[in-house]
Amino acid sequence: MIRGALLIALAALLWATTGIVAKFLFSGSDLQAVTLGFLRLAVALPFFFGLMLKEQRALARSATSPPKFTRKALVPLVALGFFQAIYQGSYLLAVDMTGAGIATLIALCLAPVLVAIMAAPLLGEKPGVVTMLALAAAIAGTAMLVISDMDSAGHLRLGGILVAVLAALVYAGFTLTSRHTSTGTPVFTTAFICFFTAALILLPVVALSGGFDGLQSLEFSQWLMVAYIGIVPTCLGYVSFFSGMKTTPATLSSIIVTLEPLFVAMLAWVILGEELGVIGIAGALILTAAVIVASRSSAGSRPDTA
Known part of the structure; x- marks a missing residue:
């Protein structure tokens, strides 16, 4: 289980580098957030296609029958791709409009708390007092982060904050859809269909918004950054996560994943010079604690699946 x-934890660290590298790209080129979201998926798709084929061959050799892609099975996977497309664009846009640290803290830390609350009316999972207290703590932590961001930026970057909240809502929708409409589709097959759908959705958005024009401003080193985001945090990060999930209880996994926004905040401070300040650090810790409590509460309402 330690491995x-x-x-x-390694997956969380690799994912954390996405916002950092993206911030370098946005500040040094004309690349739009939605374009980077599309490129990230496009780079990762061949890798996940190969993993899907390998997965299908392994199922064919075993006693397990490969899943049949009926309409009923594909609809939830397409829905997950829709959420993935919106999340990619909104999260990266929040990073561009604010900072990597605060955008990630809000987007990723609010999502589990929102899941714990939204699961009540949607999935019939009644939230307890602890979950409600976690929500209050998450709101307080987010407010402290906003205050800290105002101090460092000199003004309220409301647009970026709201986009980060949108990313949190979309991620919560992704999680709830995944939990509610599980079709038993193998992991990498699910990942490929989800990413392929998201890329198809983002492609016309990028084309119609003139997002491809920004590619002309990219230098060779910046193309390497794009490749890095598509390969390291996306491909290697997800493989590391899925491999770890095989031997790690779901409750523990959900807690370890909360390291990602803290990794981002630390890297943003060291590499980008983004300072949270005393209020921001306190808000980040409160928000992280709320995520852990909400994750444990949410996981406790259903059996571990790992």
Whole structure:
């Protein structure tokens, strides 16, 4: 189980580098957030296609029958791709409009708390007092982050904050859809269909918004950054996470994943010079604690699946 926990922690660290590298790209080129979201998926798709084929061959050799892609099975996977497309664009846009640290803290830390609350009316999972307290703590932590961001930026970057909240809502929708409409589709097959759908959705958005024009401003080193985002945090990060999940209980996994926004905040401070300040650090810790409580509460309402 220790190896699995370390693999999940490694995945969180790799995912954390996405916002950092993206911020370098946005500040040094004319690349739009939605274009980077599309490129990230496009780079990762061949890798996940190969993993899907390998997965299908392994199922064919075993006693397990490969899943049949009926309309009923594909609809939830397409829905997950829709959420993935909106999340990619909104999260990266929040990073561009604010900072990597605050955008990630809000987008990723609010999402599990929103899941715990939204699961009540949608999935019939009644939230307890602890979950409600976690929500209040998450709101307080987010407010402290906004105050800290105002101090460092000199003004309220409301647009970026709201986009980060949108990303959190979309991620919560992704999680709830995944939980509610599980079709038993193998992991990498699910990932490929989800990413392929998201890329198809983002492609016309990028084309119609003139997002491809920004590619002309990219230098060779910046193309390497795009490739890095598509390969390291996306491909290697997800493989590390899924590998770790095989031997790690779901409750523990959900807690370890909360390291990602903290990794981002730390890297943003060291590499980008983004300072949270005393209020921001306190808000980040409160928000992270709320995520852990909400994750444990949410996981406690259903059996571990790992």
